[in-house]
Amino acid sequence: MSKVSTNISLDADLKKASQELYSDLGMDLSTAVTIFLKQSLRVQGIPFTVSRENHNAETVAALNEYYEMKAHPEKYKHYSSFKDAINDVLGE
Template sequence: MTTANINVRVDANLKKEAESLFSDLGLNMSSAITMFLKSAINHDGIPFDVRRARPNAETREALAEYAEMKAHPEKYKRYRSFAELVEDVAHET
């Protein structure tokens, strides 16, 4: 079987962590990547779910608040500058 090289640039820490994991599994990077490629071919696609990360509850709440503010800007105080906001906050305490 003829082999070919694949050059991939990844974060150095990611590479180090993956090498450690694969070593614990008795694999090297080349064997692990070969396994991934064979699995992708067998699945006729990526062999695991690929989807956008779901925001956590705090982020969902912030996004809902932003949508509300955007839909009803008249309900919320607006500032002409950051300095004006800081002054207003300073006077509230």
Template sequence: MTTANINVRVDANLKKEAEGLFNDLGLSMSSAITMFLKSAVRCDGIPFDVRRNPLNANTREALEEYKEMKAHPENYKRYDSFASLVRDIDNEA
């Protein structure tokens, strides 16, 4: 069997965590990636569900606030510059 190299750039922390996991499972990074590729070929696609992470409550609330601000800008104070925002905050403190 002829082999080929694959070069992949990943976050250093992700690589370290994955290596730890695979070592605990008795696998090398190369064997784990080979398992993934074989599974993808066998499944004729990604061998797991690919979904967006659900938004947490804070993010959903911020998006709703953004929609409200965009729909009714007249209800919100606007600033011409960051400096004027800071002055306003300093005056209110």
């Protein structure tokens, strides 16, 4: 099978991080892209689900609580250590 060269544009940080990952897995970026393309042909589509983030209600509530705490830190207790927080919870 003959090979052809293909150019793609990537964010530099994405390329570097991907090269490091695939190197740890024993392959180069070209091999990883080839695997992706072969799997795409095998499944006749993108070989993983592509969707927008869809958080469940519990995650949405936790995120909203985080944003509230970040916006109004004066409303919440602060501890100088984890031990102090545990002692407060345990009433010690």
